[in-house]
Amino acid sequence: MIVSCCxxxxxxxxxxxxxxxxxxxxxxxxAIFDFCRTAHGKPFLLEKHLVRFRRSAALMELPLNxxxxxxxxxxxxxxxxxxxxxxxxxxxxxxxxxPDSFTFTEPTLIITAxxxxxxxxxxxxxxxxxxxxxxxxxxxxIKTTNYSEALRxxxxxxxxxxxxxxxxxxxxxxxxxxSNFFIVKGQTIITPSDHILKGITRRTVLxxxxxxxxxxxxxxxxxxxxxxxxxxxxxxxxxxVPVAKVDDQQIGxxxxxxxxxxxYQLFREFExxxxxxxxxx
Amino acid sequence: MIVSCCxxxxxxxxxxxxxxxxxxxxxxxxAIFDFCRTAHGKPFLLEKHLVRFRRSAALMELPLNxxxxxxxxxxxxxxxxxxxxxxxxxxxxxxxxxPDSFTFTEPTLIITAxxxxxxxxxxxxxxxxxxxxxxxxxxxxIKTTNYSEALRxxxxxxxxxxxxxxxxxxxxxxxxxxSNFFIVKGQTIITPSDHILKGITRRTVLxxxxxxxxxxxxxxxxxxxxxxxxxxxxxxxxxxVPVAKVDDQQIGxxxxxxxxxxxYQLFREFExxxxxxxxxx
Numbered sequence: 004m005i006v007s008c009c010x011x012x013x014x015x016x017x018x019x020x021x022x023x024x025x026x027x028x029x030x031x032x033x034a035i036f037d038f039c040r041t042a043h044g045k046p047f048l049l050e051k052h053l054v055r056f057r058r059s060a061a062l063m064e065l066p067l068n069x070x071x072x073x074x075x076x077x078x079x080x081x082x083x084x085x086x087x088x089x090x091x092x093x094x095x096x097x098x099x100x101x102p103d104s105f106t107f108t109e110p111t112l113i114i115t116a117x118x119x120x121x122x123x124x125x126x127x128x129x130x131x132x133x134x135x136x137x138x139x140x141x142x143x144x145i146k147t148t149n150y151s152e153a154l155r156x157x158x159x160x161x162x163x164x165x166x167x168x169x170x171x172x173x174x175x176x177x178x179x180x181x182s183n184f185f186i187v188k189g190q191t192i193i194t195p196s197d198h199i200l201k202g203i204t205r206r207t208v209l210x211x212x213x214x215x216x217x218x219x220x221x222x223x224x225x226x227x228x229x230x231x232x233x234x235x236x237x238x239x240x241x242x243x244v245p246v247a248k249v250d251d252q253q254i255g256x257x258x259x260x261x262x263x264x265x266x267y268q269l270f271r272e273f274e275x276x277x278x279x280x281x282x283x284x
Numbered sequence: 285m286i287v288s289c290c291x292x293x294x295x296x297x298x299x300x301x302x303x304x305x306x307x308x309x310x311x312x313x314x315a316i317f318d319f320c321r322t323a324h325g326k327p328f329l330l331e332k333h334l335v336r337f338r339r340s341a342a343l344m345e346l347p348l349n350x351x352x353x354x355x356x357x358x359x360x361x362x363x364x365x366x367x368x369x370x371x372x373x374x375x376x377x378x379x380x381x382x383p384d385s386f387t388f389t390e391p392t393l394i395i396t397a398x399x400x401x402x403x404x405x406x407x408x409x410x411x412x413x414x415x416x417x418x419x420x421x422x423x424x425x426i427k428t429t430n431y432s433e434a435l436r437x438x439x440x441x442x443x444x445x446x447x448x449x450x451x452x453x454x455x456x457x458x459x460x461x462x463s464n465f466f467i468v469k470g471q472t473i474i475t476p477s478d479h480i481l482k483g484i485t486r487r488t489v490l491x492x493x494x495x496x497x498x499x500x501x502x503x504x505x506x507x508x509x510x511x512x513x514x515x516x517x518x519x520x521x522x523x524x525v526p527v528a529k530v531d532d533q534q535i536g537x538x539x540x541x542x543x544x545x546x547x548y549q550l551f552r553e554f555e556x557x558x559x560x561x562x563x564x565x
Contacts, residue, residue, distance in 0.1 A: 004383050005306050021302040022310065024394060025286050029303065029378070031431040032313040064436045093385070097310070098435060102285050103401060104374070105431075105462075107438060113305060120384060141422045142432075149430050150312040150386075151423075154379060155345045157388060181386075 007085035009077050009114040014084045017115070026111060027098025033107075034097040034148045035059035038239055039203070040119055044088045045279050046078055051203045056094050059146045065096050065110050072281075077114050079283035085116035091240060092116060095148075122241040127267060130247030130259045131166035131236075133179070134159065139172040143198045153180035167236070169249055172198070176223040182238035184246075186223065186231035186254075187262045193227070196220040204237040204270075211269040216262065228252060233260030235267075242274075243267045288366035290358050290395040295365045298396070307392060308379025314388075315378040315429045316340035319520055320484070321400055325369045326560050327359055332484045337375050340427045346377050346391050353562075358395050360564035366397035372521060373397060376429075403522040408548060411528030411540045412447035412517075414460070415440065420453040424479045434461035448517070450530055453479070457504040463519035465527075467504065467512035467535075468543045474508070477501040485518040485551075492550040497543065509533060514541030516548075523555075524548045 008020030028034035037056040039049050053071045060067040069077075078092055095113040102108070136159075138152055156168060169184060170177045177198055178184055183205040185194045192212050194205065209218050228234070234246040234254045243266060245259035289301030309315035318337040321328050334352045341348040350358075359373055376394040383389070417440075419433055437449060450465060451458045458479055459465055464486035466475045473493050475486065490499050509515070513536045515527035524547060526540035 008305055010305075017306070020305040022305060024289055024291075024301040024303055024376075024396065025298070026310070027435060029307070029310045029315070030317075030374075030376075030429060031435055032315075032429045033432045033435040034310070034313075036311075062436075063432065064439060091385075093311075095305075095311075104372075104398065105435075107435060115305065117385065141430075147432055148311060148313045149422075149432065151314045151344065151428055151430065154308065154312055154314040154386075154388060155343075158345060 004118045005115045006087055006118065007081050007116045009081045011112055012077065014081055020115070022097070022111065022113070023100060025100055025104070027101045027107065028095070028111070028148065030101065030104050031098060032147070032149055033065070034095060035063050035065060035146055036093060036095040036148055037146055039092050040239055041082065041088065041090045041092070042274050042277055046082070046092060047274065047277060048203050048207065049075060049078060049092070050280055051206070052094065055146065055201070055203065056096070060096050062145045063147065065098065067096060067112070068110070069112060074114070075281060076283050081114050081116045087116055087118070089119045089121070090116045091119045119240060122244050126166070126244050127259065130245035130257070132164065132248040133167055133169040133246055134163045134165035135169045135171060135250050137172055138170045139177065139198060140170065140200070143178070143200055146200055150180065171225055174225050176225055176228065179236055182236040182241060185235050185237070186227060187233035187260060188231060190262070191217040191219060192262065192266070193219045193221065193223055195223045197222065202237055202239070204239055204242065207273065208237050208243060208266060208270055211273055212266050215265070215269070228254065231255060233263045235263045243270055285399045286396045287368055287399065288362050288397045290362045292393055293358065295362055301396070303378070303392065303394070304381060306381055306385070308382045308388065309376070309392070309429065311382065311385050312379060313428070313430055314346070315376060316344050316346060316427055317374060317376040317429055318427055319375070320373050321520055322363070322369065322371045322373070323555050323558055327363070327373060328555065328558060329484050329488065330356060330359060330373070331561055332487070333375065336427065336482070336484065337377070341377050343426045344428065346379065348377060348393070349391070350393060355395070356562060357564050362395050362397045368397055368399070370400045370402070371397045372400045400521060403525050407447070407525050408540065411526035411538070413445065413529040414448055414450040414527055415444045415446035416450045416452060416531050418453055419451045420458065420479060421451065421481070424459070424481055427481055431461065452506055455506050457506055457509065460517055463517040463522060466516050466518070467508060468514035468541060469512060471543070472498040472500060473543065473547070474500045474502065474504055476504045478503065483518055483520070485520055485523065488554065489518050489524060489547060489551055492554055493547050496546070496550070509535065512536060514544045516544045524551055
């Protein structure tokens, strides 16, 4: 739930956070976003999210008329207004008001502080089941707001008692609806390199894992799933979750693997020791 | 400009028409729409737009909890509230409020009455230039709100002094950002059949043209453009506009062709004689 929302610099309670119907973000899906969260009450890896947010905006030709410092300040202000300790922080840049449902005028920057629902510890203990679906996200490398395929399939996901959808295309494993995917073979951790959204948690996990394991970013073929010893997913609001099953196919022993749980611990330690490189306290 | 807006049955002035930031239509691009217009102050071909609107909703798994008669009544009420004689009428069905930026609860139905900007007569006299771009719309047959590629390319369109973008993919001509495309060879009118949004004006033009000319709905190859005698586009707020040029390639004589202008006249006559099959006067 959105607790506080900053719209073009003005902070309002979440219940009052609204945009005109005549916003290109609504009428034409012309919007990019990023999503980070707090750790110990402070934004976690915000500087990396800002790099990606700015890149998404540039690739989408959406002007972002704020410096990183200005956005960071607004994030801190919105967080403070919300009173939340554990929060999801959404940065949303929309096409803004359009007089005729198509012409661009000025973008709108929205920052929200939301209740955070981190993946529960239970799922880390048991692993989750995924449903596979053939799909290639349009402009996968840009974090656009286009998630209609994932929403459209919500009934199927529920029907199959799946945790999420694993997209694949032309025999290549890609990503989940809002997470990245990894397989483990022996002491090697492998994750798709292309046609995916490059996750911040993905990057952090790869960097941490590389200190202990061999890591590979490359095309991952569908048949490699059958040969995998372990599999897991990563995401900002999920950290790292072991994958026990894809459709009816059991991964490895069907239980969270040693490498997966070790990398999870490395990530938890990193998070515990994390300090933002800036402060507006 | 939106003059009047009906949100879940409640009509407000356009200046007050807003939706919560926590709408899946904004946060996740989970929304479908349709767009029709008035002729002689009454909705034009609304019954056909409703068929397509309902089909888009069904394919996108978005519940549309209104009958056609209820929606038609709301359209008439919104039009009356707006006081507009010549109006664009938008039907928008969004994913509605989400508590956590992903979970679906209830859809939101939005109906707007907007100032209508029909393509000026000048363009019918001279023809327009198009810019080509390789792109296959995701779920092209569903009228989703995803037009981000078109908006992203707005600077290129302007730079090339083009009227719009002609999408093509794998050597096949597809459609424009918000219009359908036709070529004419001799007495035959040809238009792409697949991976396009099936326009209401497209259908009407094909039906009218078929009384005089041979019409073909089929795959249209890129190289057929060079062999075309004429080309034109159709759209709800454009009627029919001749195409004189695609990139640097002149179509036929580079002037609106005889068949094109004849079909335009057939359409204008049809529009002149059109009477809605219902009334809430």
